Amino acid sequence: MSAPSEPRAGGPEELVVALAKAGRTKIRYPAELVRDDGVRLTVRAPWAAPGVRDFGFVRFEPGDVFTEHYWRDRWFAVKEVRTGDGGLKGWYCDITRPAVLADGVLAVEDLDLDLWVSADGATVLRLDEDEFEASGLAERDQAAAGAAASALDELERLARSEGLAPLLL
Numbered sequence: 001m002s003a004p005s006e007p008r009a010g011g012p013e014e015l016v017v018a019l020a021k022a023g024r025t026k027i028r029y030p031a032e033l034v035r036d037d038g039v040r041l042t043v044r045a046p047w048a049a050p051g052v053r054d055f056g057f058v059r060f061e062p063g064d065v066f067t068e069h070y071w072r073d074r075w076f077a078v079k080e081v082r083t084g085d086g087g088l089k090g091w092y093c094d095i096t097r098p099a100v101l102a103d104g105v106l107a108v109e110d111l112d113l114d115l116w117v118s119a120d121g122a123t124v125l126r127l128d129e130d131e132f133e134a135s136g137l138a139e140r141d142q143a144a145a146g147a148a149a150s151a152l153d154e155l156e157r158l159a160r161s162e163g164l165a166p167l168l169l
Contacts, residue, residue, distance in 0.1 A: 015101070017043060017068070019094075021110040022135065031106070034067065041070045041101060057116060057125060058089055069168055070099035070108060075151035077108060078164055088119040091164050093155050095132075095148045111137060111148045117159045124159045126152065 013033040019026045029048035033041070047064040063084030070077045077096050081089040095113035099106055112135050114127035138145040158164055 015043065015104045015106055017045065017106045017108065019108050019110055021112070026110060031068070036101070039072055041072075041099060041106060043068050043070070043106065055116070057118070057123065058092075064089070070096075070106060072098050072100070074098060075111075075147045076155055078155075078168060080168070090119045090123075091115075091117040091159075093117070093164075095151050095155075097144065111135075111144070113148055113152045115152060115155050115159065117164055121159065121163050124156060126156060 015031055015033055016028055017031050018028045027048060029045055031043035031045035034044050035042040044065065044067050047060050047062055047066065049060070052059055052061040058081070060081065065082045065084065067080040067082070068077060069079070075095060075097060077094045077099065079092045079094070081092055083089060093115040094108070095111045095115075097109040097111065099108050101107075112128050112132040116123070116125040116127060118124075132145075132148070137148070155164070158167060
């Protein structure tokens, strides 16, 4: 675990987010470290994929800004998604193994399960449960599969009760 840090006086600290899935790098992108308290890391980055990704319930597109919260002791990441002019689209939550920061790289392993929460909190969608089932994680690593399922349940419960904002304070 790296030591807690605050952004340097000379400017924001840059790092690379490396998201892996099934043992392979899915995407790497630069991000600005906003906060690291030793347990939770918060980074900010523009939409990193090429072009527009339309999920049907939300569109991620060039100009969108993601404020991403990762934990070293929790099995999820919460990404606040805003338009370029600051309008809140909602929160995209990845179920992941706990994050690791080393040598300027924030490594995160995606475990397929996701949760979407709309800006008004009215829409809460569990996503990719079929991908999770097909991944075979439950057969390979029962403890990790259990932690992933519990993390999704916890996030959904929070989203449907007090919302995700208190988790991110």
